[in-house]
Amino acid sequence: MIKVSNAVKYYKDGEKKIAALSEVSLTVGNNELVVILGPSGSGKSTLINVMSALDRCDMGKIEYDGTVITDLPDRKMTRFRRDNVGFIFQEYYLLPDLTVENNIRMGASLAKNTDYGEIISMLDLDQLMKRMPYQLSGGQQQRVAIARALAKKPQVLFCDEPTGALDEATGKQVLSLLQDYQRKNNIAIVMVTHNQGIAAMASKVVRMNSGRIISEEINQNIADAADVRWA
Numbered sequence: 714m715i716k717v718s719n720a721v722k723y724y725k726d727g728e729k730k731i732a733a734l735s736e737v738s739l740t741v742g743n744n745e746l747v748v749i750l751g752p753s754g755s756g757k758s759t760l761i762n763v764m765s766a767l768d769r770c771d772m773g774k775i776e777y778d779g780t781v782i783t784d785l786p787d788r789k790m791t792r793f794r795r796d797n798v799g800f801i802f803q804e805y806y807l808l809p810d811l812t813v814e815n816n817i818r819m820g821a822s823l824a825k826n827t828d829y830g831e832i833i834s835m836l837d838l839d840q841l842m843k844r845m846p847y848q849l850s851g852g853q854q855q856r857v858a859i860a861r862a863l864a865k866k867p868q869v870l871f872c873d874e875p876t877g878a879l880d881e882a883t884g885k886q887v888l889s890l891l892q893d894y895q896r897k898n899n900i901a902i903v904m905v906t907h908n909q910g911i912a913a914m915a916s917k918v919v920r921m922n923s924g925r926i927i928s929e930e931i932n933q934n935i936a937d938a939a940d941v942r943w944a
C-alpha cells in the first residue's frame with residue numbers, strides 16, 4: 714500500500730511561492746486502480762511525481778508498505794524508484810536511437826528482469842521489435858512505452874495522461890491492456906487524466922483542485938476499459 718500523509722510541495726514563481734500541493738493525503742491499495750482528475754494546474758502531475766519518487770515534497774510523508782521514501786537519501790530514493798515504480802507519460806519518451814526491442818530491454822535491465830517475453834506478446838509487439846520509434850504510430854509507441862514500464866515488473870505503475878495523444882479506439886485499446894495486466898498481476902495503477910470517462914474503470918476516483926484533494930470516491934461497479942465513455 715502507498716500512503717501519502719500531508720504532502721506539501723512549493724514551486725517558486727519569482728518572489729512568490731506557489732503551493733502545488735497543500736496537505737494532500739491519499740492511500741493506494743496494492744491492487745487498486747486510482748484515477749486522478751482535476752483542472753490544469755491543480756497539482757495532479759506534482760502529486761504523482763512525489764508519490765513515485767521522481768521528485769521530493771517539501772513536507773509530509775510517503776510510505777510504501779512501511780518504507781518511508783521521503784526519509785531516503787537521494788541515491789536510495791533513485792534505487793527505490795528504479796526497482797519498484799513504472800511510468801507512462803502522454804509523450805511516450807522512447808529513446809529515438811534504439812529499436813523497440815532495445816527500448817524494452819532497457820526498462821527490463823534497469824530492474825534486472827530478464828523475463829519479459831510475455832509482456833511483449835500481451836502488447837502485441839512481436840512483429841515490431843526491430844523497428845525504430847519513428848516507424849511506429851502513436852498507439853504503437855505507447856504500447857512500447859507500456860512494455861518498457863511493465864518489463865520492470867513494477868509494484869506500482871504511474872500514468873500521466875497515458876491516452877492524451879491517442880484517438881478513442883487506440884486509447885481504449887491501451888487502457889484495456891493496462892486493465893488486463895493490472896487484473897492479472899494485482900499491481901497498483903495511479904492514472905492522471907483529463908478524460909472524465911476513464912473514472913468509470915477506477916476502483917477509486919480522486920478529484921483535485923488548487924493543490925488539494927477535493928473529493929475521493931470508491932467505485933462499486935468497475936467498468937471494462939472497452940465500455941468507457943470517451944470524453
Ligand SMILES: Nc1ncnc2c1ncn2[C@@H]1O[C@H](COP(=O)(O)OP(=O)(O)OP(=O)(O)O)[C@@H](O)[C@H]1O
Pocket residue numbers: 724725731732733751752753754755756757758759760
Ligand atoms: N517545475 C515547476 N516550476 C514552477 N511551477 C511549477 C512547476 N511544475 C508545476 N508548477 C506549478 O504547480 C502547479 C501544479 O502543476 P501540475 O503540473 O501538478 O498541474 P497538473 O494538474 O498536472 O496540470 P495539467 O493538467 O495541465 O498537466 C501549477 O500552478 C504549475 O504552474
Ligand SMILES: [Mg+2]
Pocket residue numbers: 757758759873
Ligand atoms: Mg500534469
